[in-house]
Each structure stands twice: as structure tokens, then as C-alpha cells.
């Protein structure tokens with residue numbers, strides 16, 4: 490595509506030379522170009538083709554990690570409906586404060602953009618407004634960053650009123666300090682498809698109006714959050730244990746919910762297919778009922794604007810009695826996924842004691858990978874939502890985890906409290922039930938919430 494002088498041929502250089510070479514030129518990340526078959530998908534979605542070059546700065550870690558990051562950026566770009574023409578990284582101690590990549594490299598990037606016919610550049614990070622503007626000035630096409638890209642995918646996937654409001658708020662928060670630069674860039678180039686979404690209209694709007702809109706969105710979201718809290722309180726009152734499925738985007742969370750319940754939730758080989766939590770009832774092997782919630786996926790460095798805006802959605806996870814942390818075994822670095830998700834979970838205050846690691850897609854990997862993962866994460870369960878392998882065992886494990894939170898009761902309940910006995914059958918395990926004159930004698934193990942409700946009844 491571009492001439493080979495930019496591309497160091499690895500077979501001809503040693504490790505020592507690699508460092509030097511890395512510093513003096515842009516490295517091409519192999520295998521990033523969008524395959525032709527994706528074009529039909531893009532046309533199907535009626536999105537005008539957008540052709541981009543990806544650029545990253547490799548500051549820490551190994552080359553493998555840097556390339557993994559670029560491959561993920563390419564996946565994000567393709568999820569957003571963009572054609573990836575090329576991907577390049579520059580080795581630097583830190584991103585250039587003015588232009589992200591060094592000024593010499595920016596000139597090289599300009600040539601590559603011209604040669605490939607790209608209409609945009611996507612940078613692998615969150616750039617300052619100044620960096621975006623300066624780099625645009627050099628390469629003469631639109632420059633966006635990873636945060637912008639993720640926000641765009643969220644905007645494309647938002648369905649519910651709450652989801653749309655959450656995404657708009659995050660987008661506005663991101664746009665606010667960047668309005669001027671974006672305005673200039675667009676008036677110079679004309680708005681490309683990458684400017685779709687709230688972006689276009691926001692450019693003419695002044696900051697004040699955006700702030701007003703943000704205030705309104707925050708108010709709307711607070712009201713929706715209240716509704717969600719009311720629902721959650723009533724769920725908690727019913728004492729039905731809540732289980733949340735969390736995990737990296739595309740790990741198979743929605744597939745698992747569907748497997749357990751036939752919920753018919755959207756499953757897609759795309760990043761961030763799910764934004765809105767779906768709650769369904771599931772019966773465990775003993776017959777007791779739990780609720781299972783499918784939640785929004787995480788990603789490495791999930792933009793803080795999204796963590797903030799999606800806080801109430803993510804709280805479904807921290808509030809759950811048990812968190813199934815789903816990990817994609819077929820990912821090139823499942824452990825990195827595991828840690829990235831734990832980082833976000835920690836940010837929203839999730840207690841990791843409630844975590845049960847579940848490795849999914851075991852049908853898609855070889856035995857050696859499974860053996861290695863078992864060694865690394867001895868407590869994990871291994872499943873395939875596709876073949877159903879391990880799913881029964883998962884249910885048994887969920888049950889035994891929940892039982893650990895149960896308390897033993899030995900009480901005589903008044904006959905007016907029949908509903909509580911029905912609940913004990915539904916969500917606990919009843920060992921003895923005897924009808925006495927004074928009421929029903931029950932010996933059982935039940936969730937703490939229900940035990941408390943029973944004790945409360947007797948005290949009245």
C-alpha cells in the first residue's frame with residue numbers, strides 16, 4: 490500500500506537494532522486492514538465508507554502488548570463501521586505533548602494518509618484538544634482518538650432512553666473542551682461521516698448551551714436512576730439473590746444469559762453490543778430462583794466519561810450477591826482482560842469476594858490453553874455457551890456459592906406469614922415443616938434477607 494521504506498523488515502534486524510529502528514521510524518502493525526467482506530456489512534448499515542489510518546505511541550511494555558492494543562483499536566474501528574487501511578506505531582518515551590507522535594513522524598503519517606487515500610486518522614489513546622488540533626493541521630485530515638471512537642460505538646448501540654442519555658452525557662463531556670478545535674477542523678474539511686452523532690450539531694452550539702444540555706441530561710438520568718433504584722429495592726425485598734454477569738466486551742455475557750434463560754438478548758460479534766442491563770429469572774438445580782443480569786462490557790482504559798455516565802448501570806454489578814466474571818478463553822490475552830475488568834470493577838467499588846471467574850469459549854481453544862488457564866486461575870470454571878459444556882456445573886457452583894450466604898433458621902411463623910414460607914421454598918431449602926397450633930414450625934436455610942423478614946414477622 491505505502492512504499493516499503495517505512496516498514497522495517499523484522500527478519501533482517503536484530504533485537505538491538507530493533508530499538509534503534511523503532512525510534513527512527515513508524516512500525517507497521519501487521520494484519521490490521523479491514524478485509525473486503527466487511528464492506529458489504531458497512532453498506533448494509535448504510536454508513537458511508539470511512540477509510541482510516543490508525544496510529545499509536547508505544548511507551549511501555551512489550552511490542553506484543555503494543556500490537557495487541559493496536560489490534561483492539563482496529564476491532565473498535567471496524568465495529569464503528571470504518572475501513573482500516575493501515576496501522577502504525579511509534580516507539581517513544583511519552584507521547585509528544587504537541588502532536589502526539591513526533592513532528593517528523595507526523596510528516597510521515599501525512600504521506601501515508603495521502604498515499605492510502607485515508608480520510609481520517611484514529612489515535613490509540615485520549616489526546617488533548619491541542620494534540621488533536623495540531624496533528625490535524627499537519628496531516629490535513631480529520632484526527633480522532635480512541636475515546637471518541639468508543640463513544641461513537643456506544644452512540645450507535647444505545648437503544649433505551651437511559652442508554653441514549655448516558656451516552657449523550659459522556660459525549661458532551663468529551664466534546665466540551667474540544668469544541669473550538671473541532672469546529673475549525675470541520676469548517677476546513679467539511680463534515681465527514683466520523684462527525685455523525687451529536688458531534689455535528691454541537692459544533693455550532695456554544696459551550697453554555699452544551700452545559701445546559703448536560704445539566705438537563707444529568708437531571709433526567711437522576712430521575713431514571715431513581716426508578717432503577719426502586720426496582721432494585723423491590724427485588725432486594727423479594728430476597729431473590731441477584732447475580733450479575735460482568736466481563737470484557739465480546740466475552741459472551743449475553744450468550745450466557747440466553748443459554749441460561751432463552752432471553753433472546755442480542756448476541757453479536759461486535760464490541761459493546763449490549764449497553765442496557767437485562768434482568769431475567771433463572772432456576773437453579775435445586776429449584777430455587779435467582780435473577781441474572783447481563784451488563785455492559787468493559788474494555789481496557791474504558792473512557793472515564795463512560796464510567797461516570799454508566800455508573801448506575803455498572804452499579805447493578807457492585808450491588809449483586811454474586812458476580813460472574815466472564816473471560817474469553819480465545820482472546821489473545823485472557824489474563825489481561827481479567828485484570829482490565831477488575832480495574833473498572835474496583836473503580837465502582839465492587840467487592841471482589843463476590844467474584845466467580847468463568848472462562849468462556851473453551852470450544853474455541855486447544856487443550857493446552859485450558860490447562861494453562863487452569864493453572865493460572867485455579868478457582869475458575871470453564872464453559873462454552875455455544876456447546877453448553879460446563880454450564881450445568883456453573884449452575885451448581887452458583888448454588889453452592891449462594892448457600893454460603895444463607896443462614897439457618899428454626900422458627901414458628903404465624904399462619905398469616907404463609908407468603909414467607911412460599912418464598913423459603915422458592916429461594917431457600919426447607920428441611921422441616923410442621924403445622925402447630927401456634928403457627929408453622931420451619932427449619933430451613935434461607936438468604937439472610939428472608940431470615941430477617943421472618944424474624945421481623947414474629948416480633949410484631
Ligand SMILES: Nc1nc2c(ncn2[C@@H]2O[C@H](COP(=O)(O)OP(=O)(O)OP(=O)(O)O)[C@@H](O)[C@H]2O)c(=O)[nH]1
Nearest residue numbers: 738739740741742743744757761762763786874875
Ligand atoms: N466459539 C464460541 N463463541 C462464543 C461463545 N459464546 C459467545 N460466543 C460468540 O462471541 C461473540 C460475542 O458474544 P456476546 O454474547 O454478544 O458477548 P457479550 O459479552 O455480550 O458482548 P458485548 O455485549 O458486546 O459486550 C458472539 O459472536 C458469540 O457468538 C462460545 O462459547 N464459543
Ligand SMILES: [Mg+2]
Nearest residue numbers: 742743762763
Ligand atoms: Mg452483550
